Amino acid sequence: MxxxxxxxxxxxxxxxxxxxxxxxxxxxxxxxxxxxxxxxxxxxxxxxxxxxxxxxxxxxxxxxxxxxxxxxxxxxxxxxxxxxxxxxxRHSDPTPPVDPDDQVAWTAALVSTRRAVAAGTAQPEQARAITTGRDGVDPKLKARLREIGSCIPPAARASLAPYRPARAAREAALAQGLPDALSVRCEWCLAQPGEPCRRRRIGPDDGARGTTPRATPHPGRLDLAAAQQGQQTEQAQQTAVA
Incomplete structure (x- = not known):
């Protein structure tokens, strides 16, 4: 003043x-x-x-x-x-439009923005909220995902396959049109839907000593998933006929 x-x-x-x-x-x-x-x-x-x-x-x-x-x-x-x-x-520092390797320019841009906000000549930059659920996805992102099929590039997916064998086996089965075994609960190891089957080690007292994830689901889980897929297909056909 x-x-x-x-x-x-x-x-x-x-x-x-x-x-x-x-x-x-x-x-x-x-x-x-x-x-x-x-x-x-x-x-x-x-x-x-x-x-x-x-x-x-x-x-x-x-x-x-x-x-x-x-x-x-x-x-x-x-x-x-x-x-x-x-x-x-109420201000969250936005990314300055300068080279991040230039520490002097980066700091000067942050200080300039903060001073403008504090002086009342610029509005505070609010941090973007994290959206959840299907309704919160950007329509442009939905269109892009439909175009490429997945948010993970094929090369990256292939590189990650050795480190997540259960996920890789599931994706391979779905690509071949086989039933998704992980969509149902395993009656043998009690793995919940979405979780891989586990190999149980039984001790002399018939108690479980430990469990390790399996790369492939138990056969009984595959049969249950196939039966469920068959029921869904039959219901879809009946609905289409009706």
Whole structure:
């Protein structure tokens, strides 16, 4: 806030609260110098108004309406500090449009954005919420997934196959048109749908000593998945005939 804006703010306050008016030229000059010294600061200059919700006149009017005490410069500075703190708390640093290997430019871009947000000349950048469920997927992403068939490229899928044999066996079976064994519960090892079958080691007391994942499902689980697939196919045919 420059000296002229400070004088305008004091004139506005004087119209609302005549107690702040100084009729003596010397006292008026000292009052202006005091307010200007306290409102203007190199690190935290209080502006008259910003484009995003701050107005020193509104703050002064609110104080005069609600407080019986004569307004002081601190009654304007404190709301400004709260305004800055609130904006910075709602700001999440966006990725600067500079080379990330240039540390000086990267830091300067972050500092410049934060100062603009704190000064009220730019809006805080909110972090994007993580969407869940089918309704939260971007339509463009849906179209892209339908086009390529999977979010994992084929080369990456082939490279990952040795490290997840159960998933690779399941994908190979589905590609051949075989029933999805992992879509049903295994009656032998009690693996839930979506989980691979496990090999149980039985101790002398007939208790399970440990379990390790199997690359292929148990035969009984395959038979159960095939029966379920047959039922679904039969129901689909009956529905189509009806």
């Amino acid at each position: 420059d000296r002229r804006e400070t004088a305008a703010l004091l004139a506005y306050i004087g119209r609302l609260d005549p107690r702040t008016i100084r009729t003596d030229p010397g006292e008026a000059r000292d009052q202006l110098a005091q307010w200007h010294e306290l409102l203007s600061n190199e690190d935290d200059d209080v502006p008259m108004a910003t484009t995003h919700g701050w107005d020193a006149r509104v703050v002064a009017r609110r104080h005069i309406r609600t407080s019986p005490y004569q307004i002081l410069p601190a009654d304007v500075v404190r709301p400004w500090v709260s305004y800055r703190r609130d904006r910075l708390a």
